[in-house]
Amino acid sequence: QVQLAEAGGGLAQPGGSLKLSCTTSGFAFRMYAMVWARRVPGKGLEWLSGITSEGTDTFYADSVKGRFTISRDNAKSTMYLQMDSLKPEDTALYLCVKCRGPTGPMNPGQWDAWGEGTQVTVSS
Numbered sequence: 663q664v665q666l667a668e669a670g671g672g673l674a675q676p677g678g679s680l681k682l683s684c685t686t687s688g689f690a691f692r693m694y695a696m697v698w699a700r701r702v703p704g705k706g707l708e709w710l711s712g713i714t715s716e717g718t719d720t721f722y723a724d725s726v727k728g729r730f731t732i733s734r735d736n737a738k739s740t741m742y743l744q745m746d747s748l749k750p751e752d753t754a755l756y757l758c759v760k761c762r763g764p765t766g767p768m769n770p771g772q773w774d775a776w777g778e779g780t781q782v783t784v785s786s
Contacts, residue, residue, distance in 0.1 A: 664688040664775045666758045671780030674748050682780060684741040684758030691739035692716070695761035697773060698732060698743045700754035700782075708754075711743065712767020721768050726752075748784045755779040 670682040684696070697712045711732040712721045720732050731744040741758060760775040761767050 664760060666760060666775060666777035668756060668758050668777045668780035671756060671782045673783045673785065675786055676748060676750060676784055678748050678784070679744070679746045680748065680782060682743040682745065682756055682782075684743075684777060686739045686741070686758075686760070689760070691734075692736035693764060695763065695765055695767040695772070696734060696741045697759035697761060697767045698730075698741075699757045699759055700752075701757060701779070702754045707757075709768065709770070710756075712761075713741065714767065715764035719765075745782070748782075750784050752782060752784050754782060756782050 665687045667685045674680050693715055695714045698710045699707050700710055701707050710723050710726050713732045713734055717734050729747045734741045757779045758777040759773045761772045762774050766772040
């Protein structure tokens, strides 16, 4: 059974940092691209970043490019999102997403499993 568990959310001040993790089980993590997305009530799901199965290619939405860094440790079956220079508009539920294959993390049609999310609140 595929399981994705996000952690690391919380309250941060504007300009601050948080590091999220996504611990996985139930599938061969190293074979699949992964995604970070976020959900804001009333605004739907926003794709933030993706990483291919070997971690050789990463992709970012314009809204987080230069501030967020995606990474993965295939030996630990874990993905990370380092979030710096946080803004109030980054407040959201952050979700870890598994893709159907090793590539294509930018294509929602390739997403096939989600975690329950970790809440990030950016406020002074």
